Amino acid sequence: MTTPLLQGTTREALWTGPVIDCDVHATPPSLEALFPYTDPVWVQGAQERGWKGPNGQALAYPPNAPTTARDEWRPEGRPPASRLEDLQQHVLDPWRTEVALVNTAYGVDSLRHPDWAPALARAVNDWLIAEWLDRDPRLVGSMVVPARDPAAAAAEIERVGSHPRIVQVTMPVRSERLYGQRVFWPIYEAMTRHDLVMGLSWGGTSEDAPSPTGYASWYAEEYAAEIQVFGAQLTSLIYEGIFQKFPEMRVTMLESGFAWVPTWSWSINKKWKGLRREIPWVDRLPTEIIRDHFRFSIAPADLGPDAHARRIIEWLGSEDILMFATDYPHLHTNDLARVLGVMPESMRPKVMHESARDWYRLDKALQKTAS
Amino acid sequence: MTTSPTRPVRTTRFVVGRVEEIPPGERRIVEANGREIGVFNIRGTFYAMLNRCPHLGAPLCEGGVVNQIESPVPGEVRLDEGQTFVTCPYHNWEFDVEDGRSYWNPRLRARPFSVALEGADEVKAALDRGELGRIPGPYTAETVDVAVESDYIVLSLRPARQERQPGGSS
Numbered sequence: 001m002t003t004p005l006l007q008g009t010t011r012e013a014l015w016t017g018p019v020i021d022c023d024v025h026a027t028p029p030s031l032e033a034l035f036p037y038t039d040p041v042w043v044q045g046a047q048e049r050g051w052k053g054p055n056g057q058a059l060a061y062p063p064n065a066p067t068t069a070r071d072e073w074r075p076e077g078r079p080p081a082s083r084l085e086d087l088q089q090h091v092l093d094p095w096r097t098e099v100a101l102v103n104t105a106y107g108v109d110s111l112r113h114p115d116w117a118p119a120l121a122r123a124v125n126d127w128l129i130a131e132w133l134d135r136d137p138r139l140v141g142s143m144v145v146p147a148r149d150p151a152a153a154a155a156e157i158e159r160v161g162s163h164p165r166i167v168q169v170t171m172p173v174r175s176e177r178l179y180g181q182r183v184f185w186p187i188y189e190a191m192t193r194h195d196l197v198m199g200l201s202w203g204g205t206s207e208d209a210p211s212p213t214g215y216a217s218w219y220a221e222e223y224a225a226e227i228q229v230f231g232a233q234l235t236s237l238i239y240e241g242i243f244q245k246f247p248e249m250r251v252t253m254l255e256s257g258f259a260w261v262p263t264w265s266w267s268i269n270k271k272w273k274g275l276r277r278e279i280p281w282v283d284r285l286p287t288e289i290i291r292d293h294f295r296f297s298i299a300p301a302d303l304g305p306d307a308h309a310r311r312i313i314e315w316l317g318s319e320d321i322l323m324f325a326t327d328y329p330h331l332h333t334n335d336l337a338r339v340l341g342v343m344p345e346s347m348r349p350k351v352m353h354e355s356a357r358d359w360y361r362l363d364k365a366l367q368k369t370a371s
Numbered sequence: 372m373t374t375s376p377t378r379p380v381r382t383t384r385f386v387v388g389r390v391e392e393i394p395p396g397e398r399r400i401v402e403a404n405g406r407e408i409g410v411f412n413i414r415g416t417f418y419a420m421l422n423r424c425p426h427l428g429a430p431l432c433e434g435g436v437v438n439q440i441e442s443p444v445p446g447e448v449r450l451d452e453g454q455t456f457v458t459c460p461y462h463n464w465e466f467d468v469e470d471g472r473s474y475w476n477p478r479l480r481a482r483p484f485s486v487a488l489e490g491a492d493e494v495k496a497a498l499d500r501g502e503l504g505r506i507p508g509p510y511t512a513e514t515v516d517v518a519v520e521s522d523y524i525v526l527s528l529r530p531a532r533q534e535r536q537p538g539g540s541s
Contacts, residue, residue, distance in 0.1 A: 241444065244442075272475075273463075273464055273475050275463065277440055277465075280441070281448075
């Protein structure tokens with residue numbers, strides 16, 4: 001069963017309450033589509049060079065890879081998830097989604113040009129606001145930043161971070177440096193000043209190989225092993241003391257899966273107990289920090305048999321930590337009925353809408369827009 | 372004393388040795404009533420702890436002696452010499468020398484004992500009355516020499532140290 005399509009089931013059969021989808025994607029259909037939002041110097045720059053846009057997106061999501069988009073969500077003549085009407089028709093309407101969080105990446109971080117990358121981020125954000133958020137009141141957005149340049153990233157957060165329906169900053173999980181490092185503090189200062197969540201998202205461009213060590217031979221290998229990069233970033237953020245420096249900081253892991261989180265957290269707990277003198281600012285168990293400062297989307301959910309999955313959910317040690325997502329248009333074979341079925345009943349409304357509503361301060365975001 | 376005077380009193384206080392025998396920064400592991408106990412001189416103050424880590428039973432008193440590192444935020448670090456830990460040689464968990472508490476798990480405690488410094492006259496009298504035991508084995512305390520104007524280290528196995536007061540370390 002492929003639940004995101006609601007094949008062989010109905011929205012009501014799965015869940016009768018509200019739905020908040022914390023991960024749907026919007027992709028600029030082309031660089032040209034961003035020209036109305038781009039400073040003319042870069043429009044002409046692209047035309048002069050014949051440049052078609054950053055290559056990062058196609059590396060992270062090869063256009064024809066089955067995981068990049070479901071067949072049912074591949075429209076004729078345009079890339080998947082590149083038009084609001086497709087999102088509405090494919091997800092928002094059938095799911096009667098109350099709120100969806102639109103994540104976009106467009107591989108901004110794969111452009112190393114120090115002036116063009118921030119300009120591209122501005123164009124993507126203005127496009128996201130104008131063509132998605134302003135056109136559908138169900139949408140809130142995750143802005144992009146030129147993550148290689150913390151000062152420029154902070155400046156972009158200053159520019160659009162106070163938009164009432166920008167609730168998150170997308171940071172690609174692969175980066176040239178681990179995100180806990182102090183060079184990124186200006187980004188987190190700006191994020192917390194605007195009460196924005198850090199959305200750690202699949203993809204990105206590292207300074208070296210896309211794995212923590214070396215190049216994978218196959219896309220399948222790279223795709224499967226990205227969990228390691230999420231683990232490395234989670235460890236970095238905790239051990240570097242980001243949550244002591246920025247106690248308001250909140251991080252959502254998108255497309256990371258979550259089945260690995262309990263055992264990974266046991267490991268970093270254990271290492272902290274014996275090696276914590278090196279990182280004395282970390283003043284409590286990493287598992288406690290994870291429960292307070294991290295959330296994970298449930299797409300994908302790599303669960304295994306139900307009995308094991310139940311145990312994993314229990315090991316997470318918090319009913320608040322997971323949030324529903326379709327990850328439109330990416331292909332995951334999750335069965336929502338199964339995912340909800342292995343959770344205690346009290347956890348299900350939290351996953352389907354309550355946790356995201358609280359985490360993203362959605363009542364405030366939507367109220368500000370209405371008034 | 373509730374014990375009947377006709378029964379031999381089980382000694383709970385032991386003379387470990389003269390103060391100079393354990394200089395600051397050093398320790399001695401002694402056996403008293405069949406238990407191994409580490410006696411530490413930390414900057415002139417004596418502490419004692421059961422040589423057994425409450426986690427997995429490792430010889431705790433063979434580990435390191437370190438101070439707390441205060442750090443409100445990353446990059447700001449300050450050594451707090453008012454709080455000292457013994458670190459377990461197995462997992463490097465830290466146990467406060469004052470009250471035996473694990474740094475990260477206040478419910479987990481190593482076992483501290485009281486140490487007092489007593490004058491030679493006092494120690495000799497207590498030895499004569501049979502109220503004070505000597506440490507057997509290779510660490511047997513030398514015969515108390517009242518001519519030596521020195522304090523003796525006396526270990527008590529009975530009362531544990533008072534608990535550290537919250538915030539009282541600085």
